[in-house]
Amino acid sequence: MTLASVMFYTGFDPYTLEKMDIPRSIKEKKTQQSFFFLYDKEKRIELKVELSKLKQFDIIQLLGL
Secondary structure: OOOHHHOOOOOOOOOOOEEEEEEOOHHHHEEEEEHHHOHHHHHHHHHHHHHHHHHHHHHHHHHHH
């Protein structure tokens, strides 16, 4: 089993045993995917909306959204 598989299935970092937030729902996975496609204007807008809902304004400012 790979390290990523262990982290996904258990929800823990195997080295430090700290709990990790793992995207499980389709919506969470799409939000995570939008970070990889920041060059796409539509994805940038979706990401800004989702980050605004989570009140992550510092990340919005950092990414220049």
